[in-house]
Amino acid sequence: xAGMNKVEKPLCFHCGDTCDREHIVFEEKDFCCNGCxxxxxxxxxxxxxxxxxxxxxxxxxxxxxxxxxxxxxxxxEEISKLILDFNDGEKAKITFYIPSIHCSxxxxxxxxxxxxxxxISHSRVNFVKKEFSADFxxxxxxxxxxxxxxxxxxxxxxxxxxxxxxxxxxxxxxSLYLKIGVAAFAFGNIMLxxxxxxxxxxxLEMNVQRFMSYLNxxxxxxxxxxxxxxxFKSAYSGLSQKFINIDVPISLGIIVLFLRSLYEIIxxxxxxxxxxxxxxxFFLLVGRWFQNYTYQGLSFDRDYKSYFPLAIYKYxxxxxxxxxxxxxxxxxxxxxxxxxxxxxxxxxxxxxxxIDYSFVTGESNPVSKEIGEYIYAGGRQLGESIxxxxxxxxxxxxxxxxxxxxxxxxxxxxxxxxxxxxxSKYFTVAVLVIGLGGFLFWIDKDLxxxxxxxxxxxxxxxxxxxxxxxxxxMGTTMRIFGNRNFFIKNVNVIERLLNITHIVFDKTGTxxxxxxxxxxxxxxxxxxxxxxxxxxxxxxxxxPLSRLLAESIDENIDNISLEKxxxxxxxxxxxxxxxxxxxxxxxxxxxxxAHNSFMTTDATQIYVSKNEQLLGRxxxxxxxxxxxxxxxxxxxxxxxxxxxTGDNKTEEQRLIDLFGEASAYKFKQSPQQKLNYIVELxxxxxxxxxxGDGLNDAGALRQSDIGISVTDDTxxxxxxxxxxxxxxxxxxxxxxxxxxxxxxxxxxxxxxISFLYNIFGISFALSGGLTPLVAAILMPLSxxxxxxxxxxxxxxxxxxxxxx
Amino acid sequence: xxxxxxxxxxxxxxxxxxxxxxxxxxxxxxxxDTVSPSIRMLFDDKKQSKSKEEIGDKEQKKGK
Numbered sequence: 001x002a003g004m005n006k007v008e009k010p011l012c013f014h015c016g017d018t019c020d021r022e023h024i025v026f027e028e029k030d031f032c033c034n035g036c037x038x039x040x041x042x043x044x045x046x047x048x049x050x051x052x053x054x055x056x057x058x059x060x061x062x063x064x065x066x067x068x069x070x071x072x073x074x075x076x077e078e079i080s081k082l083i084l085d086f087n088d089g090e091k092a093k094i095t096f097y098i099p100s101i102h103c104s105x106x107x108x109x110x111x112x113x114x115x116x117x118x119x120i121s122h123s124r125v126n127f128v129k130k131e132f133s134a135d136f137x138x139x140x141x142x143x144x145x146x147x148x149x150x151x152x153x154x155x156x157x158x159x160x161x162x163x164x165x166x167x168x169x170x171x172x173x174x175s176l177y178l179k180i181g182v183a184a185f186a187f188g189n190i191m192l193x194x195x196x197x198x199x200x201x202x203x204l205e206m207n208v209q210r211f212m213s214y215l216n217x218x219x220x221x222x223x224x225x226x227x228x229x230x231x232f233k234s235a236y237s238g239l240s241q242k243f244i245n246i247d248v249p250i251s252l253g254i255i256v257l258f259l260r261s262l263y264e265i266i267x268x269x270x271x272x273x274x275x276x277x278x279x280x281x282f283f284l285l286v287g288r289w290f291q292n293y294t295y296q297g298l299s300f301d302r303d304y305k306s307y308f309p310l311a312i313y314k315y316x317x318x319x320x321x322x323x324x325x326x327x328x329x330x331x332x333x334x335x336x337x338x339x340x341x342x343x344x345x346x347x348x349x350x351x352x353x354x355i356d357y358s359f360v361t362g363e364s365n366p367v368s369k370e371i372g373e374y375i376y377a378g379g380r381q382l383g384e385s386i387x388x389x390x391x392x393x394x395x396x397x398x399x400x401x402x403x404x405x406x407x408x409x410x411x412x413x414x415x416x417x418x419x420x421x422x423x424s425k426y427f428t429v430a431v432l433v434i435g436l437g438g439f440l441f442w443i444d445k446d447l448x449x450x451x452x453x454x455x456x457x458x459x460x461x462x463x464x465x466x467x468x469x470x471x472x473x474m475g476t477t478m479r480i481f482g483n484r485n486f487f488i489k490n491v492n493v494i495e496r497l498l499n500i501t502h503i504v505f506d507k508t509g510t511x512x513x514x515x516x517x518x519x520x521x522x523x524x525x526x527x528x529x530x531x532x533x534x535x536x537x538x539x540x541x542x543x544p545l546s547r548l549l550a551e552s553i554d555e556n557i558d559n560i561s562l563e564k565x566x567x568x569x570x571x572x573x574x575x576x577x578x579x580x581x582x583x584x585x586x587x588x589x590x591x592x593x594a595h596n597s598f599m600t601t602d603a604t605q606i607y608v609s610k611n612e613q614l615l616g617r618x619x620x621x622x623x624x625x626x627x628x629x630x631x632x633x634x635x636x637x638x639x640x641x642x643x644x645t646g647d648n649k650t651e652e653q654r655l656i657d658l659f660g661e662a663s664a665y666k667f668k669q670s671p672q673q674k675l676n677y678i679v680e681l682x683x684x685x686x687x688x689x690x691x692g693d694g695l696n697d698a699g700a701l702r703q704s705d706i707g708i709s710v711t712d713d714t715x716x717x718x719x720x721x722x723x724x725x726x727x728x729x730x731x732x733x734x735x736x737x738x739x740x741x742x743x744x745x746x747x748x749x750x751x752x753i754s755f756l757y758n759i760f761g762i763s764f765a766l767s768g769g770l771t772p773l774v775a776a777i778l779m780p781l782s783x784x785x786x787x788x789x790x791x792x793x794x795x796x797x798x799x800x801x802x803x804x
Numbered sequence: 805x806x807x808x809x810x811x812x813x814x815x816x817x818x819x820x821x822x823x824x825x826x827x828x829x830x831x832x833x834x835x836x837d838t839v840s841p842s843i844r845m846l847f848d849d850k851k852q853s854k855s856k857e858e859i860g861d862k863e864q865k866k867g868k
Binding site: 178 | 812816820827831833835836844846847848
């Protein structure tokens with residue numbers, strides 16, 4: 001085993017990797033590869049070695065990173081203008097997403113880039129979003145040079161088709177911050193001006209008191225017309241759809257508060273409740289801010305565009321020219337180079353291609369294609385560049401046409417009603433009935449008292465505490481999940497988790513490891529020598545399966561020579577090794593007409609023969625993620641399962657062993673079929689949780705009630721979904737489901753507490769005893785106590801459940 | 805007592821001034837990224853000369 005090797009290997013000074021393959025010593029420092037050494041040299045020459053003082057081994061490993069003329073397309077102005085934020089020839093602005101930003105050294109180096117090269121006047125890093133923006137002079141340093149410089153340093157920006165339609169999105173939070181600021185300003189000042197009133201101080205002259213009251217009205221105007229505008233809008237749009245949401249009683253409370261205060265001040269019958277009004281808005285907005293917390297570093301709505309390239313090389317009159325991907329039309333001949341993504345369906349014109357579909361299907365073993373074969377877009381070519389004749393333009397390709405489905409255009413989960421809105425109907429009706437009751441009770445006495453009682457009920461019942469309980473409980477839960485690497489898009493996802501009845505898993509890459517495959521040998525006993533010879537033979541081929549096989553055999557193959565090596569494409573290999581003729585390959589190639597017991601399934605397997613005598617076969621199977629068994633076992637009693645996979649039935653038995661007979665298994669599913677399967681489940685009134693990883697799951701993730709994409713690294717691409725989970729968090733899935741229920745119960749408990757406050761307040765109101773002072777105390781007290789209750793209990797429960 | 809009115813007006817004006825500063829801060833994006841500045845402010849400008857000296861030392865060593 002490799003882990004047994006105890007020899008201390010030096011760590012790379014730049015990136016911190018072990019220097020095992022290569023070891024370069026430069027200026028008494030160890031480097032693991034030439035790339036790392038080069039970066040050190042560049043930084044050293046430019047006095048930028050603070051980079052290494054800020055963090056230990058801050059660099060990004062540059063092993064196997066080559067970009068020769070990968071970015072030559074950026075010299076094409078038509079393409080470069082797509083990604084520039086601004087350009088007037090002298091000054092240009094550009095923003096990149098750089099996934100490898102990870103520490104303070106990164107920020108420091110990227111912001112000191114101007115010391116490294118001329119032409120950059122200013123650069124900034126947004127650490128959370130992993131965004132790098134620079135002002136530069138394009139006549140001194142071209143975009144291509146800039147990108148290449150970043151790549152040399154290990155900060156390769158991700159440039160994709162998505163960059164071409166950049167929206168200049170301003171943070172939505174900005175207006176919320178402003179509103180909170182205004183509300184806080186008004187709240188503080190109105191309270192200050194009302195102090196005399198609170199303590200019944202009567203020494204003030206009449207005109208001073210009047211002045212203060214009118215100032216209060218002035219201060220409350222922006223609160224009502226600016227800060228509260230969202231609540232009015234939401235209440236109005238709810239009502240126009242004949243639906244009473246929680247914003248209806250809130251708006252009602254705000255309007256009544258304002259009008260009654262206005263009346264009291266103008267008629268000089270009282271000081272009004274403007275302090276309560278602005279305080280109410282302040283707390284509500286803070287609650288909204290807490291709830292709107294988002295993971296800025298993650299993107300929950302990526303489609304194929306953020307994965308597809310921006311430009312591609314097209315053959316124009318025998319020469320290569322880069323064109324934007326969106327301009328590809330049927331019949332174009334394009335050139336796809338090593339490590340590039342194939343942007344459109346096409347027919348292979350080169351003799352052979354080796355395509356890695358891991359982003360699409362989660363399957364890590366590359367697929368070999370022959371000349372004339374149809375190639376689907378989305379794969380990554382490995383090896384030498386290939387020539388393709390485009391059959392369908394980008395948006396109509398097999399994979400991308402999935403995004404033309406209805407599921408992507410309509411708003412998701414429109415019909416889902418969150419708990420608070422379910423309650424608000426009854427709440428609003430009850431408040432109106434009680435208010436009217438109070439009015440009728442006092443009407444005999446006099447109209448003024450009756451109106452006072454009714455408005456007091458509407459004021460005190462304004463569901464501030466009620467509205468705050470869910471945001472703070474769910475917001476805290478969201479952060480707790482985040483600590484466990486389960487990142488949800490918004491707090492509604494937690495409530496939707498409660499209704500899930502059916503869990504659909506994608507197989508490859510989700511419940512199996514992306515990278516690891518198990519190679520198992522089945523057949524007659526073979527001598528160690530045979531294994532060694534087989535490895536030597538497999539080493540000679542570049543075919544992915546041969547590679548995998550060679551890697552799986554742990555033998556020393558020095559001094560083994562091959563003779564008469566033949567590789568037949570699409571069949572297998574053959575050679576004389578150590579005096580025996582070995583054949584490796586598919587069934588037809590290795591065994592002619594033989595019928596043997598282990599030739600039943602068409603698994604990914606390599607047959608092997610020695611001197612035309614069949615020895616056995618190597619089965620290549622996916623390795624299931626650790627802990628997946630426990631996850632299934634603990635979820636089994638509560639949910640139904642389905643497994644969707646694009647693969648064939650090879651692994652059916654293993655899956656049944658894992659998930660049981662009762663689950664549904666669907667093999668060879670296209671992206672569209674996966675989506676359709678979810679639709680069918682939903683038609684039989686199941687609430688579906690889909691867990692997937694690749695682009696081929698994108699439709700199903702979108703259609704399902706909750707889609708969770710699993711990824712090994714959150715800076716990797718993930719298809720649009722409601723939540724993103726790192727693969728090591730998958731084992732906590734049952735805990736997350738449980739905790740969603742706990743949070744729900746906490747919300748209900750907080751509701752009950754705020755109802756108690758309401759009943760208490762209403763009894764005051766009905767008796768006509770709701771003075772501005774009581775309102776000013778009761779309102780913040782109830783809100784703060786509910787917030788404290790919700791956050792502490794949620795954190796406490798998370799501790800008990802060992803989630804934090 | 806009218807002096808209190810002047811005081812109130814002044815205090816409100818001061819408060820408005822701070823509110824305006826807050827608006828300016830939000831509008832210029834100072835609340836958009838709250839993490840990077842907290843790291844950025846710890847970068848030490850003085851260290852640079854120190855590291856230069858170190859490099860100088862090394863070059864001297866090499867010279868020997």
